[in-house]
């Protein structure tokens with residue numbers, strides 16, 4: 001690791017002041033940042049430790065939602081009683097990611113900002129536009145089995161690796177952020193970016209802003225949901241494709257459907273127009289397949305990852321079926 | 331990460347070396363006062379500075395679990411945290427489990443169940459089983475397998491390790 005200086009912030013005001021220095025970065029759980037610093041993919045010259053800030057609580061909001069402090073641990077969030085009972089989709093998605101050890105360390109804010117797992121991004125000997133803007137993308141014509149099929153650009157085909165974020169996209173969470181300039185609330189769909197010609201930017205968070213909380217709206221879809229994660233081994237692997245599915249049913253008819261995909265794009269992937277195809281329709285396999293086709297309409301394979309297109313379609317259908325049957329869930 | 335002025339490896343003003351500072355660590359009930367550079371991981375502080383080499387370094391990247399230990403009773407990967415960030419917490423390593431000559435029941439169970447071969451992953455596995463019990467989330471055999479998946483064993487002693495975990499949960503042997 002390259003040398004850096006370190007301070008621990010006592011409060012949010014100090015934290016956002018300290019992070020505005022050249023080369024400074026926040027550190028929370030450290031599980032992504034230190035990993036990348038050890039291999040020189042990231043090299044901040046100053047770390048602002050935010051773990052002592054009073055941002056680790058999980059509280060109900062006046063309008064019936066839930067506010068997850070940015071420093072709440074992934075494990076504490078997933079096992080929290082209100083998350084388990086009202087937002088089980090989120091609990092399942094978090095528990096499908098990483099390991100018990102990592103979830104005990106990782107924070108909810110840090111999870112949103114974890115960086116891609118593209119192999120070339122990690123390999124400082126190869127060109128990568130995300131790591132070194134303008135150097136080229138090694139993945140597009142290289143080995144790209146894990147990479148994106150939707151929303152890609154000629155500059156980057158990386159995916160966002162988070163499981164938690166896929167559920168947050170389906171639940172339409174809001175990200176609360178703060179800087180010395182003030183506060184703002186970012187709808188989840190606008191938090192992460194597509195690569196376009198600025199693949200070095202993962203999100204619309206400004207580097208001097210801190211995430212203070214993630215807010216869940218009242219509607220938690222606790223009756224009919226599924227988080228389906230397809231990967232190369234049953235535990236402790238990133239998703240090839242994942243689906244967060246949430247349904248509101250009236251008898252056999254779909255009142256509302258939410259579907260978000262992970263492992264396929266630079267951000268959790270949602271297509272509200274395709275979700276709307278299910279509205280007022282019978283919850284049938286044919287209708288699910290039609291939605292799946294619409295979701296993947298613009299997909300483009302790059303060779304090694306082309307299999308993901310059909311895999312994602314089938315995963316959508318299966319996740320929706322699981323959301324209906326709720327098999328294996330108490 | 332997303333700053334336009336900090337793409338990739340851009341290196342801006344580096345502090346001059348050495349930048350060591352006082353760091354207080356409470357390990358297995360003993361308080362240690364150290365002088366550490368901020369980039370010292372908890373794992374390196376234990377192994378290189380306190381000479382507590384029971385906690386192992388496998389990958390140094392959160393991928394193998396060899397460095398698993400307990401902080402306030404819960405499992406973490408000590409390779410992915412800075413020592414300076416773990417001050418004033420109760421750190422328990424494999425060295426802190428036995429009472430004198432008497433092994434912790436989970437240590438004894440690893441012997442009784444023949445749950446290791448080369449032994450490199452074992453300190454991490456032992457701490458992980460104790461953490462699994464403390465955390466209280468494993469209800470079924472599938473839960474045990476999933477919640478122990480952060481500890482890789484190259485010798486493939488998994489079947490017996492899972493037996494140890496199962497027995498520990500039945501006896502409720504935490505810390």
Ligand SMILES: Cc1cc2nc3c(=O)[nH]c(=O)nc-3n(C[C@H](O)[C@H](O)[C@H](O)COP(=O)(O)OP(=O)(O)OC[C@H]3O[C@@H](n4cnc5c(N)ncnc54)[C@H](O)[C@@H]3O)c2cc1C
Pocket residue numbers: 025026027028029030031032033034035050070071074096097098099102105106107108109110111112113114161162163164209210211212236237238239331391392393
């Ligand atoms: C071996 C391994 C396997 C993994 N598997 C999975 C998986 O299957 N699924 C999955 O979803 N994840 C997985 N992860 C990733 C893990 O979930 C993330 O590393 C973790 O969520 C990051 O959180 P953190 O608190 O440790 O972040 P840190 O590493 O502390 O920070 C990450 C980034 O966020 C910034 N940051 C942190 N908090 C804030 C804040 N409040 N405001 C502004 N900026 C902030 C930091 O500056 C840094 O740039 C895995 C990680 C490892 C090492």
Ligand code: SF4
Pocket residue numbers: 116118119120121127128129130131136137138139140147155156157158199
């Ligand atoms: S896909 Fe993106 S992250 Fe991967 S090599 Fe190309 S530019 Fe880099």
Ligand code: FES
Pocket residue numbers: 386387388389390391392393394395396397398407408409410
């Ligand atoms: S050494 Fe820490 S997880 Fe491998």
Ligand code: FES
Pocket residue numbers: 445446447448449450451452482483484485486487
């Ligand atoms: S006993 Fe050899 S790695 Fe587990």
